[in-house]
Amino acid sequence: MSGITFDYNEEYIRGLIYEESDILREIEEFAHKNRVPIVQKETARFLELMLTIKRPLNILELGTAIGYSAILMSMYSSKNSKITTIERDISMIEEAKKNIKKYNLQNRIEIKQGDCLEVLKELKDNEYDFIFMDAGKGHYNHFLPECLRLMNKDAVIVADNVLFRGMVANNELVKRRKITIVKRMRNYLDMVSRNKELITSVVPMGDGIAITTRRKY
Template identity: 60%
Template sequence: MSGIAHDYMEKYLRNLIDENEEPLKSMEEYSGENHVPIVQKEVANFLKVMVTIKKPKKILELGTAIGYSSILMSRELNKQCEIVTIDRNDEMVEIAQDNINKHGYGENITIIHEECLEALEKMAETQKGEYDFIFMDAGKGHYNHFLPYCLDLLKDDGIIISDNVLFRGMVASDDLVIRRKITIVKRMRKYLEMISKDKNLLTTIIPMGDGIAITTRRDRSV
């Protein structure tokens, strides 16, 4: 369990969610067997709900891993979207590309094999305001560095969803902080302050999974 919500509550809520069909089920099994992190069950279901509501035509994902979240979102949207996902890890990119091709998602999911920050800097020069939906699930200590570029890339009415923002509860309580994680915790707190205190943004933080933040721009036209 995540340490964010009570175990009994997480267990109950997860039991309400139907098991995923293939190829997601096999990818979940691979993740468990090989200790590769993917989004938690309730977060996966939350992503399905959000893309169904928003119906984004263009999605940016930071952190590809084995391609699970990209395929999940694309599948829920019946492949009626373009997804760009960024990851620096050679092995993960290879596995993700294999999953994407093998299951028929090669035409609408593109992997950028590069450091997220470097890729974002380049993209922000040519793709300003192109993305309806950004899912941030990469290096937890760099969310505050990713944010300015993500805001440049986001449409005026777009949504940013950031995963793992409570980081095993450490972000909310000094009593839980592990010494070797202090830097990540400090940077994540800074990120949450950035998205919560900015008067141009509207953010809510949900204690689901390892903590999710949802951010959008305020509508100044009303």
């Protein structure tokens, strides 16, 4: 389990999630078989909920992997929505393209290859309604200024893995080789929590989710 909540809570919550999509189930099976990290089930359901409420038209994703979350977001957002997703790993991109083409979503999902920070700097200001941050766990604090520039006034940032297996909240869980990631993730959470122009809620679900938007007053 994730180390974020008690195992019995995770098992119970996941048991409540009815999987209605054969598309997602097929990609999940591939990911588990090939040890490709994808969002946890409860995080996927949370994204579905947020997209149903928000109905964003322009979505930005940091970290494509094999296209699982991009396809999920495409399925559960407006049919007119466009998703831009960034990935540096060529092999992941090739697999993601296969999945996107297989489900005829090429016109709605665009993959940009490259380093996230470099690609972010090339994108237009105030372009996105919804940003899903799921790449380079040790670089969320570096991504944030660019994401704030790119999001429109009503946009939402959803950042995954912010409690990182419980290490961010508990020093006793920190593994030596993960110290840098943990420090930087703590820095990210501090940045979004202390900025008076933003409001952020951290949810101990999956591997930890932080939801950030601009204050309206």
